[in-house]
Amino acid sequence: MKESIKNNEIVTTGQFLGVVEEFLADKQSTFIKEGKIYATKTGIINFSFDKREIQIKSHQEKDRKVVSINDIVIGTILFLRRYSVGLNFYMINKKILFNSSCFGNIHVSQISDKYVEKIADAFQITDIIRARVIKQTNNEFGLTCIGKDLGVIHADCVICGTTLTKVGFNKLKCEFCGNIESRNLANDYGNVNYHLRY
Numbered sequence: 001m002k003e004s005i006k007n008n009e010i011v012t013t014g015q016f017l018g019v020v021e022e023f024l025a026d027k028q029s030t031f032i033k034e035g036k037i038y039a040t041k042t043g044i045i046n047f048s049f050d051k052r053e054i055q056i057k058s059h060q061e062k063d064r065k066v067v068s069i070n071d072i073v074i075g076t077i078l079f080l081r082r083y084s085v086g087l088n089f090y091m092i093n094k095k096i097l098f099n100s101s102c103f104g105n106i107h108v109s110q111i112s113d114k115y116v117e118k119i120a121d122a123f124q125i126t127d128i129i130r131a132r133v134i135k136q137t138n139n140e141f142g143l144t145c146i147g148k149d150l151g152v153i154h155a156d157c158v159i160c161g162t163t164l165t166k167v168g169f170n171k172l173k174c175e176f177c178g179n180i181e182s183r184n185l186a187n188d189y190g191n192v193n194y195h196l197r198y
Helices: 059-063
Strands: 016-019 030-033 036-039 043-048 053-057 072-080 084-092 103-107 128-137 140-144 151-154 165-168 171-173 180-182
Touching: 030 053, 084 128, 103 128
Parallel strands: 103 140
Antiparallel strands: 016 036, 030 036, 043 053, 072 084, 072 128, 084 103, 128 140, 128 151, 165 171, 171 180
């Protein structure tokens, strides 16, 4: 590591940071060439000496519109498959993505920590859900709804389209037609304090 670079200093794109014998390079903010580690973006350097890691953080991180692992996303169910559901998401960490082309997939094993016999008992088309990103394969993101704050945050009646009211654990009722439905509900279903439709 160069003596001139200290923790929390600003580094620029292409700047030499250290060698692979000293540190592990961060795939998101550095690259390796001939055993040397260089910055791929301008930002503030963070040397983790106990983990032997280098990472660069920029002021743009909090305003980013690029999806990363562990982000919390909100989207609408587009279709149900036998073993998964597909959705488009339009919010990342409570930030709106206009004209979003982000596509997510929730495998049946990631719907709940309890056994799910039929996906239709957990989700329906047009449900708005909150999920966490757990992996990325090309342009598709693997999501999970395992967690109290994850799952359906808005649902409409499949018969008449009226917004459903929570009446019990994972049970919803339509006040207009009386239809009862099941969902994998987030713990704040019906109490989300930001706009869900745009």
